[in-house]
Amino acid sequence: MSSSLTNQxxxxxxxxxxxxIQDLFSLTEQMKLYKQNKQIRTVxxxxxxxxxxxEASTRSRMSFTSAFxxxxxxxxxxxxxTFSSISKGETLxxxxxxxxxxxxxxxxxxxxxxxAKKASQVSRVPVINAGDxxxxxxxxxxxxxxxxxxxxxxxxxxxxxxxxxxxxxxxxHSLARLLCLQxxxxxxxxxxxxxxxxxxxxSDIKSHGFQVELTDDFNAAISEADVIYSTRIQRERYExxxxxxxxxxxxxxxxxxxxxxxxxxxxVMHPLPRTNEIKLDVDALPGAAYFRQAANGLYVRxxxxxxxxxxxxxx
Amino acid sequence: MSSSLTNQxxxxxxxxxxxxIQDLFSLTEQMKLYKQNKQIRTVxxxxxxxxxxxEASTRSRMSFTSAFxxxxxxxxxxxxxTFSSISKGETLxxxxxxxxxxxxxxxxxxxxxxxAKKASQVSRVPVINAGDxxxxxxxxxxxxxxxxxxxxxxxxxxxxxxxxxxxxxxxxHSLARLLCLQxxxxxxxxxxxxxxxxxxxxSDIKSHGFQVELTDDFNAAISEADVIYSTRIQRERYExxxxxxxxxxxxxxxxxxxxxxxxxxxxVMHPLPRTNEIKLDVDALPGAAYFRQAANGLYVRxxxxxxxxxxxxxx
Amino acid sequence: MSSSLTNQxxxxxxxxxxxxIQDLFSLTEQMKLYKQNKQIRTVxxxxxxxxxxxEASTRSRMSFTSAFxxxxxxxxxxxxxTFSSISKGETLxxxxxxxxxxxxxxxxxxxxxxxAKKASQVSRVPVINAGDxxxxxxxxxxxxxxxxxxxxxxxxxxxxxxxxxxxxxxxxHSLARLLCLQxxxxxxxxxxxxxxxxxxxxSDIKSHGFQVELTDDFNAAISEADVIYSTRIQRERYExxxxxxxxxxxxxxxxxxxxxxxxxxxxVMHPLPRTNEIKLDVDALPGAAYFRQAANGLYVRxxxxxxxxxxxxxx
Numbered sequence: 001m002s003s004s005l006t007n008q009x010x011x012x013x014x015x016x017x018x019x020x021i022q023d024l025f026s027l028t029e030q031m032k033l034y035k036q037n038k039q040i041r042t043v044x045x046x047x048x049x050x051x052x053x054x055e056a057s058t059r060s061r062m063s064f065t066s067a068f069x070x071x072x073x074x075x076x077x078x079x080x081x082t083f084s085s086i087s088k089g090e091t092l093x094x095x096x097x098x099x100x101x102x103x104x105x106x107x108x109x110x111x112x113x114x115x116a117k118k119a120s121q122v123s124r125v126p127v128i129n130a131g132d133x134x135x136x137x138x139x140x141x142x143x144x145x146x147x148x149x150x151x152x153x154x155x156x157x158x159x160x161x162x163x164x165x166x167x168x169x170x171x172x173h174s175l176a177r178l179l180c181l182q183x184x185x186x187x188x189x190x191x192x193x194x195x196x197x198x199x200x201x202x203s204d205i206k207s208h209g210f211q212v213e214l215t216d217d218f219n220a221a222i223s224e225a226d227v228i229y230s231t232r233i234q235r236e237r238y239e240x241x242x243x244x245x246x247x248x249x250x251x252x253x254x255x256x257x258x259x260x261x262x263x264x265x266x267x268v269m270h271p272l273p274r275t276n277e278i279k280l281d282v283d284a285l286p287g288a289a290y291f292r293q294a295a296n297g298l299y300v301r302x303x304x305x306x307x308x309x310x311x312x313x314x315x
Numbered sequence: 316m317s318s319s320l321t322n323q324x325x326x327x328x329x330x331x332x333x334x335x336i337q338d339l340f341s342l343t344e345q346m347k348l349y350k351q352n353k354q355i356r357t358v359x360x361x362x363x364x365x366x367x368x369x370e371a372s373t374r375s376r377m378s379f380t381s382a383f384x385x386x387x388x389x390x391x392x393x394x395x396x397t398f399s400s401i402s403k404g405e406t407l408x409x410x411x412x413x414x415x416x417x418x419x420x421x422x423x424x425x426x427x428x429x430x431a432k433k434a435s436q437v438s439r440v441p442v443i444n445a446g447d448x449x450x451x452x453x454x455x456x457x458x459x460x461x462x463x464x465x466x467x468x469x470x471x472x473x474x475x476x477x478x479x480x481x482x483x484x485x486x487x488h489s490l491a492r493l494l495c496l497q498x499x500x501x502x503x504x505x506x507x508x509x510x511x512x513x514x515x516x517x518s519d520i521k522s523h524g525f526q527v528e529l530t531d532d533f534n535a536a537i538s539e540a541d542v543i544y545s546t547r548i549q550r551e552r553y554e555x556x557x558x559x560x561x562x563x564x565x566x567x568x569x570x571x572x573x574x575x576x577x578x579x580x581x582x583v584m585h586p587l588p589r590t591n592e593i594k595l596d597v598d599a600l601p602g603a604a605y606f607r608q609a610a611n612g613l614y615v616r617x618x619x620x621x622x623x624x625x626x627x628x629x630x
Numbered sequence: 631m632s633s634s635l636t637n638q639x640x641x642x643x644x645x646x647x648x649x650x651i652q653d654l655f656s657l658t659e660q661m662k663l664y665k666q667n668k669q670i671r672t673v674x675x676x677x678x679x680x681x682x683x684x685e686a687s688t689r690s691r692m693s694f695t696s697a698f699x700x701x702x703x704x705x706x707x708x709x710x711x712t713f714s715s716i717s718k719g720e721t722l723x724x725x726x727x728x729x730x731x732x733x734x735x736x737x738x739x740x741x742x743x744x745x746a747k748k749a750s751q752v753s754r755v756p757v758i759n760a761g762d763x764x765x766x767x768x769x770x771x772x773x774x775x776x777x778x779x780x781x782x783x784x785x786x787x788x789x790x791x792x793x794x795x796x797x798x799x800x801x802x803h804s805l806a807r808l809l810c811l812q813x814x815x816x817x818x819x820x821x822x823x824x825x826x827x828x829x830x831x832x833s834d835i836k837s838h839g840f841q842v843e844l845t846d847d848f849n850a851a852i853s854e855a856d857v858i859y860s861t862r863i864q865r866e867r868y869e870x871x872x873x874x875x876x877x878x879x880x881x882x883x884x885x886x887x888x889x890x891x892x893x894x895x896x897x898v899m900h901p902l903p904r905t906n907e908i909k910l911d912v913d914a915l916p917g918a919a920y921f922r923q924a925a926n927g928l929y930v931r932x933x934x935x936x937x938x939x940x941x942x943x944x945x
Contacts (some may be wrong), residue, residue, distance in 0.1 A: 040361030046670030048699050050692070059413055062365070066417035069363050074699040076692050090903030097691055098902060101925035102696035105616040272413060273405030295416035296587050355676030374728055377680070377706050384678050384704040565841035587728060588720035610731035 006310035010128040011122035013141045014173045018181050025146055027303035028296070028311060035070060035299065043311045044073030050103030051077035053130070054110040059294065060130050060140075061270065064107045067301035071311075076103055085106060093122045100125045105308060108132070126308045140271060141174035143300040146226055147293040148227055151267045156183040161225035163190040163218060164249055164277055166197040169231040173269045180208040187212045189220035192247045195233065218251050223261040226255065230270045230277045248276070255281040262287075269293050316454040321625035324435040325443040328453045328489045333496050335623060340461055343611070345628060348616065350385060358626045359388030365418030366392035368445070369425040374587065375445050375607065377454075379422045382616035385404045386626075391418055408437045415440045423447070454487035455586060458615040462608040463542055464615035466582040476540035478505040478533060478566055479592055481512040484546040486586045488516055495523040502527045505536035505566070509558060510548065514558060533566050538576040543568065545585045545592045563591070570596040576601075582606050636940035639750040643771045643804045648811050656775055657933035658926070660943060661736040665700060665929065666931065673941045674703030680733030681707035683760070684740040689902065690760050690841040692768075694737045697931035701941075706733055711914060721750045730755045738762070756938045764800060770901060771804035773930040777923040778857055779899040786813040788837065791855035793820040793881055794907055796827040799861040801901045803831055810838040817842045820851035822877045856884065860900045860907045867920060878906070885911040888928050892917075899923050 004020055016024075028084050034041055049068040053061050056079055065075045094112075096119045100106065106123060108116050109130040113255055115128035116136075149155050160179060162172045166189050176197070179185050187205055189197040189212065196214055205212050210234035222228050233251055235241070253268060270290040282288050306313055321334055331339075347452050349356055364383040368376050371394055380390045407425075411434045415421065421438060423431050425444040431444035431451075446452035475494060477487045481504050489559050491512070494500050502520055504512040504527065511529055530536050537543050548566060550556070568583060585593055585605040597603050621628055634650055646654075664671055679698040683691050686709055695705045722740075726749045730736065736753060738746050739760040746759030746766075759765035779785050790809060792802045796819050806827070810817050817835055819827040819842065826844055835842050845851050852858050863881055869873040883898060900908055902919040912918050936943055 038361065046668065046700070048696050058393055058410075062393060062414060062417050065391045066363050070361070074704075075391075075697045076592065076699060076705075078688055078692060089905045095688075097921045098924040099692060101921070102692050102928055162849060266446070275404045275408060293411045294413040298417055353676065373708055373725070377708060377729060377732050380706045381678050384706060385676070389708075459787045588724060606727045606731070609728040613732055 003307040005307040011116050012136045012176050013138045028299045031299040031302040042072035044071040047073040048103040049075045050099050050106045052108050053079045063297045091113045138144050143297040144175045147296050151289050158226045159186040160227045161188040161221045162229045164231035165195040165233045166191045167195040187220045189214045219261050227267045254279045317621040320622040326431050327451045328493050346614040346617040357387035359386040362388040363418040363584040365421045366391045367423050368394045378612040415536045456493050459490045460493045462611050473541045474501040475542045476503040476536045476554045477544045479546035480510040480548045481506045482510040503536045504529045532575050542582045569594045633937040635937040641746050641766045642766050643808050658929045661929040661932040674701040677703040678733040679705045680729050680736040683709045693927045695756045737846035771808050773927040775808045777926050782936050788856045789816040790857045791818040791851050792859045794861035795825040795863045796821045797825040818851045819844045857897045884909045
């Protein structure tokens with residue numbers, strides 16, 4: 001399949017449009033079927049992924065790794081602790097210049113904003129941003145969007161309630177921007193004022209003609225939702241710990257709250273890991289989609305690798 | 316091959332009976348032949364192992380990895396130091412819930428007792444316990460038993476002398492229980508009183524009708540043995556270091572002691588790593604089986620993966 | 631292909647002669663073509679590399695790994711931080727004795743001189759020295775020599791200027807010795823006196839009948855060069871930091887210096903990582919070969935694995 005993503009770096013959700021996303025999600029569906037039917041894919045035989053995690057991230061690293069392996073490729077990975085060349089004072093650009101010769105595509109996770117772009121500027125092989133500090137993590141946004149599609153069987157005409165720390169949450173920022181490519185989305189952002197969605201993103205959404213509501217009334221916010229997207233409220237973000245204490249618990253989803261306040265077919269998502277935001281008793285509810293969401297990361301990344309490497313999938 | 320282990324979690328030696336073990340060992344023999352003849356196996360093509368070592372263990376991790384690779388499978392592994400999700404406060408259950416979507420079988424090593432069982436309760440893919448603290452390490456017991464079989468060409472009618480720290484040694488406990496499935500085993504446990512075999516295990520063995528002798532006379536104990544199973548005496552287990560000094564050396568196997576006290580065809584085993592328990596001059600003796608024992612770990616684990624994943628082996 | 635390297639340990643550049651090197655470089659050329667044409671190699675299907683990095687080295691580890699993977703093999707690796715068996719007091723020999731059963735070839739990096747040899751004495755599978763402290767790193771010397779051949783299309787009749795810390799630089803020592811197998815090489819060693827090439831190596835080169843010049847006049851030294859081989863001047867090597875300050879910068883290659891002093895077709899090499907020895911503006915010059923040099927590491931190691939494992943390459 002020659003895709004418009006072939007040989008492209010994947011740095012930001014801004015690269016995607018409706019047509020790219022439709023192609024990608026249709027490929028994602030295929031991947032899910034292959035995996036579930038235990039069909040063996042060999043499309044990436046002879047390909048090597050350079051899986052560079054300058055910052056540890058078990059889930060993302062293992063998800064990218066398995067996505068590549070299940071397509072018949074091989075993975076050459078490294079993690080922060082073993083990055084000896086960096087500790088010897090090498091620049092990121094030099095590291096990438098060398099490692100691109102050892103692989104066919106690079107996945108890069110780094111704690112510093114802008115690292116993925118820097119890498120892409122020297123790399124002849126495609127670079128996929130797997131999170132660069134407070135920057136983007138575009139494949140997370142793709143898998144989030146795919147999960148909404150997979151759970152609701154539609155991407156338009158939905159009320160999406162995002163809750164938790166919306167100020168620092170890289171995932172909610174990127175997902176909000178991807179949702180702006182859809183039609184008739186109503187956004188509800190429920191957070192303590194101190195960690196509400198940044199004004200720049202709110203303006204951006206409004207400029208696309210969408211309705212945005214900001215609130216700290218958690219129960220009201222979830223009652224309207226087709227999809228609740230919860231993120232961690234990080235205690236360390238509060239200058240005054242007592243502020244945190246005030247909110248803690250108010251923004252926690254429980255089975256009782258969901259049964260009491262939410263639509264019967266509400267979908268609950270979370271990028272994981274969770275701590276206290278979603279109680280264990282929610283897990284058994286049919287709308288608890290966060291583990292399916294994590295599983296979708298595998299399929300979306302399989303589809304992305306095929307697209308970026310320009311590989312045809314033969315049913 | 317449809318085995319009674321197909322799709323089973325492997326948590327404890329209590330799951331095994333004579334028939335399971337015979338099937339497994341016959342498969343193990345096949346695996347050894349394949350490996351030694353450098354025949355290429357592809358039976359696990361398209362399969363991914365999630366090799367989760369929350370606690371470092373070079374030998375076990377590499378043994379499981381190569382076992383999977385030699386069958387044509389792929390390995391996605393992680394080790395304690397890079398377990399970022401745990402450090403972010405995620406529960407083991409959540410981690411397993413996510414990672415099971417990225418693989419077909421999980422091998423789990425953890426420092427806490429009961430972890431493997433906990434993981435198995437949420438995992439749809441088989442979980443193999445690769446050691447959970449003072450708990451079990453069932454594949455070690457299997458490879459130990461296989462090594463006895465391989466060295467002696469029989470599992471019945473043997474005198475097995477276990478020496479060293481029998482109190483804390485997870486491997487000797489599990490092996491003793493597996494040996495209770497055999498016929499006419501005489502057990503000699505030679506250890507300083509302070510680290511002798513726990514009474515519960517001794518009773519258990521006796522309830523199976525076997526003869527058990529406890530002693531701290533090392534030389535007498537090894538003189539009766541068909542198999543000597545040595546384990547590390549850990550200095551740190553002694554409240555009073557001078558107790559340790561008293562025993563140190565008394566329980567060390569040397570070529571001289573073996574030639575002087577032991578049966579000519581005695582087999583010497585050790586789970587490794589060894590420190591001072593077996594002197595280097597023992598290595599050249601024909602009965603020094605500990606490196607063959609380590610090699611058997613590969614074949615037993617290959618057999619176990621095939622059984623658990625229900626794969627037919629075509630000669 | 632049955633090579634004279636088949637089943638040999640690769641410990642030192644002293645093992646190589648002209649005929650071995652010619653065979654190896656001709657195989658290296660083939661490997662480069664395969665890789666560049668994205669041809670899939672399966673020659674190492676069913677083989678496992680034990681990639682043992684007791685000391686971290688991102689570049690070398692990833693280069694060996696990808697070399698093995700691109701030939702269809704599998705890699706079982708471990709790095710210093712996870713070497714639990716060593717931390718439990720196991721000897722290197724015992725570790726190797728066990729791990730050789732889990733793989734078909736071992737690559738070993740260690741901080742201590744002589745480790746590779748020690749490992750080779752107990753290993754039935756070939757051991758490749760990937761650097762042991764101040765000892766050798768023979769595959770680095772091979773890829774350096776191959777790069778000179780690849781850039782200059784000849785190995786004889788060249789002036790090779792080595793600059794930087796020539797005293798502690800393992801790579802320049804090994805490369806100098808390999809160059810002694812060629813004809814009519816003129817060596818210029820440009821370094822502050824305190825880190826000049828050891829007298830033993832200088833004598834050795836002279837005993838082969840080659841001309842050697844030692845200097846601290848950097849600009850003169852590079853003006854004669856067909857090839858400049860630059861290495862890091864390590865600040866920590868100077869007892870008196872002000873000595874370092876005196877030299878710092880004098881031995882730095884810049885585009886301006888190269889354009890002003892050097893032959894138009896000069897080749898610039900560096901084992902990487904670089905810090906201040908070569909300015910970024912050099913990168914764009916046609917003679918800046920250091921990233922191609924790093925890439926050549928992949929092809930040379932692919933050729934070496936085939937030779938050591940005695941594998942035929944079918945075009």
